[in-house]
Amino acid sequence: MNYRRLLVITSIVTLCALSPSAHGLSGPAVEQVKRDLVGQTFVDHDRGQSFEIVAVGGLLIKDRLTDSDAKTEDLHVSVDVTVRFAGYPYTARGVLAVHYKHFDQGWRIQSVSAERGFTYTSPTASVAPSDGAADSYKTTCAPCHGPDGSGQTGLGKVLKLRDLRSADVQQQSDSEIQTIISDGKGKMPSYGAKMNAADISALVAFVRRLAKH
Ligand code: HEC
Numbered sequence: 001m002n003y004r005r006l007l008v009i010t011s012i013v014t015l016c017a018l019s020p021s022a023h024g025l026s027g028p029a030v031e032q033v034k035r036d037l038v039g040q041t042f043v044d045h046d047r048g049q050s051f052e053i054v055a056v057g058g059l060l061i062k063d064r065l066t067d068s069d070a071k072t073e074d075l076h077v078s079v080d081v082t083v084r085f086a087g088y089p090y091t092a093r094g095v096l097a098v099h100y101k102h103f104d105q106g107w108r109i110q111s112v113s114a115e116r117g118f119t120y121t122s123p124t125a126s127v128a129p130s131d132g133a134a135d136s137y138k139t140t141c142a143p144c145h146g147p148d149g150s151g152q153t154g155l156g157k158v159l160k161l162r163d164l165r166s167a168d169v170q171q172q173s174d175s176e177i178q179t180i181i182s183d184g185k186g187k188m189p190s191y192g193a194k195m196n197a198a199d200i201s202a203l204v205a206f207v208r209r210l211a212k213h
Contacts, residue, residue, distance in 0.1 A: 027064055027073040028100055028107040034059050037081070042096060042112040043198050045205035048133020050198035051083040051092065051114075062095065073100040073107070076115070083120070094118030133206035136199065140191070149210040159187055165211040177204045 028036065034056045043050045057080035065074045075098045083092045095115040100107045138147065144155045151161030162169050172180075181200050184190030191200065 027066060027075070030059060030061060032107065033061065033075065033077060033098065036107075036109050037079070037096075037098070037112065040109060040112045041198055042114050043202055043205070044114040044118050045202065046114070046116055046118065048136075048202040048206050048209075049085075050132075050196075050202060051085060051090075053081045053112075054084050054089065055082040057081065057091075071102050072110075073102075074098070075100065085120070088122050090120045090122045092118055092120045132199070133202040136195070137203060137206050141203070144188075149207065164207055170208070170211050174201070174204050177207060 037053050037056050037059075039053065041050050041052045058078075059080075060078045062076040062078055064076075067073070077096050077098060079092075079094070079096055081092050083090050094117055097113050097115060099110045099112070101110045102108075142153075144153060144159060145151055145161060145164055146153045146156055149164030151157070151159075151163055164170075178197075178200055180188065181203055182190060182192035182195075182197075195203075
């Protein structure tokens with residue numbers, strides 16, 4: 001064993017571990033993230049469904065990206081959480097993207113979303129959580145826009161709907177589409193009073209999914 005080399009490596013590792021963040025402000029620590037996540041709702045775009053976290057088991061911070069003035073931080077955390085869906089508790093596992101912002105009182109979570117591939121298991125419910133956005137699209141939006149988004153329905157033709165999968169529609173940003181769904185536009189009804197923001201953002205993700213099929 002090359003003792004000198006080992007010493008150099010050990011010193012570098014120690015220095016890195018000890019050096020304070022560039023601005024003297026370090027982000028939320030594991031214990032805080034665990035506490036803060038309880039009660040948060042995250043959207044799983046794969047399922048078009050939002051879930052409320054009722055408990056956090058294991059949590060590992062995979063990476064954190066602090067902005068240049070150390071006022072916001074984006075974390076990717078591997079978690080084991082308990083969520084509630086249709087009255088049943090589910091153990092859910094995967095990676096969450098957590099957006100933190102720093103206020104005078106400290107770090108506060110601004111938003112949480114699930115990365116692809118979140119899994120859900122339940123000791124009591126035999127069914128996996130349904131695809132909420134697909135269901136609500138089918139009952140609420142498809143009568144006009146068609147099950148595939150093409151707009152080739154009786155109503156859709158009368159209203160001269162653009163194909164939701166087309167580049168013209170898809171080039172709009174998530175927030176533009178979110179606004180159309182929540183505020184309505186022209187002859188399109190508004191849904192902001194009937195759906196919460198998480199459900200509408202799941203529908204935005206569903207409109208994106210339509211284009212990929
Ligand atoms: C009563 C028929 C009707 C229903 C129901 C309806 N829409 Fe629409 N939608 C429209 C019309 C009409 C427009 C075009 C508005 C305009 O550009 O004047 C539109 C536009 C849109 C657009 C923008 C498309 C573009 O041309 O840029 C999106 C996205 C959209 N609807 C999504 C939805 C979703 C999601 C739902 C279900 C929550 C829904 N719509 C329900 C009639 C409907």
